[in-house]
Amino acid sequence: MKKLFPLIITLLLFSCGSKTEQEIVNVNQQVKVFTTMGEFVIELSNKTPKHRDNFIQLVEKGAYDSIAFHRAIPKFIVQAGDMFSRMSPEEELELIKNEHTLPAEIDTSLFHKKGSLSMARIANIDLRSSGTHFTVQIGSVLSDSLLNGYEKSINRKRKLNYWLKMEQNQKVLNRYVEATQIGNWNNEIVSHLTDSILSIEGDPEGFNYYTIPQHQREFYKTEGGNAFLDQLYTVFGEVIQGMDVVEKISQVAVDEKDWPLEDVRILTMELIEK
Template sequence: MKRLNLILLLVLCAFSAMARSPKNQYVRISTAYGQCIIRLYNQTPKHRDNFIKLTKKGFYNGTLFHRVIQSFMIQGGDPDSKNAQPGAQLGNGDVGYTIPAEFNDSLFHKRGVLAAARDDNPVKASSGCQFYIVEGKRFTDKLLDTLEQTRLKGYKIPEWQRAWYRSVGGTPHLDHNYTVYGEVVMGIDMIDRIAAVKTDDRNRPLEDVPMKVTLLSKRECKQMDKLLWPI
């Protein structure tokens, strides 16, 4: 009887583990330049949940990466970009609401992060739909010192983040100004290819770059968790 109870307990534990939700939600962005997979940060739940909501609705499908600046970032998510005329100015479309800023000292503008675009509102609330992905560039300590004194208003960049900016790169002058809420975990080369396209004087690609955004399934998210955090 004891052995039977032990076997039953093991079976129940196995089923419980199978039913357990993944630790993170991942999304796939597909374009003619390839695809990337992004992990949405749990530390920014308002931005995470909003992006999931819009993705479930298919909101982003057919929108363009409408603003592209090499060594800086690629921006998309403007609903007005769907079926936009060639050369039309884009970047003002929205969904009628904003998201409160979710700044976190551990989340910074390293290469590959997903962050929320916004206008110049005083509380730095994010656009409800527009986002950008950082391509970035590498910075020297001298340049980082200058940014601290000028753009960051005296904020001291932690040494471990400086190490990222020196070796991998990013856009440190955006820290504590725009909410970072995810990062590319596979397919960063797609960002580089899009960032290298030819653009007009408004930084819109001369040839449209539409996207498709989908949520990875629970099974796929578990697989990604296991791949990134095997222990």
């Protein structure tokens, strides 16, 4: 018994100080972002596994290393992930042809509060995300009046997408998709179709009106964010350290396309061990 006692103590200490596989899975992955203007840490949500895993794979491959922030807008967002910012024209064309997208993972508990991380996207009724472009929300403090207006705007866009995906509207959908192609955007047709659809009385059968949850309203009214993007883009994480660095990046001088006049680059990203 005397020989077994030290072994039992050792096993107990080991079991108390280590995490089980399930505990490790449940811990949200954190990523440290090193930029030319400082560092910040983001935490990825386990509620959006496809976006989480895609981002982790990009970090592991070094895909974001040396990428520039190509949009910097005070009280709105900073955006990065444009692989063109380090490519030749030939490489850009190849990437456009093969760029992957992700299925939407829109969760009502994840919203565009200040510091949240979401994927950008091009116009598409399935709300599929870009495979690489991400934004960090900054936004501003919002009033109830603004939030009420954003709620209506969100539902107008949701109603449009819902109506277009109804089987009996396939011909209209085809026209809409054709008019929203990259490099072929036809604003006149898009506006006409949108106005015609939204002028139809009542909501389509099965359409559920979205209401901004009260606790999210309170956050927007005190801390701020970009509520008008909710339910239209996938939020998949948030900044948990270094938000001051993000805000500093958003305030640099930019050109007419919101691209910083002096490059602000991601040096590298590192996964923080769980």
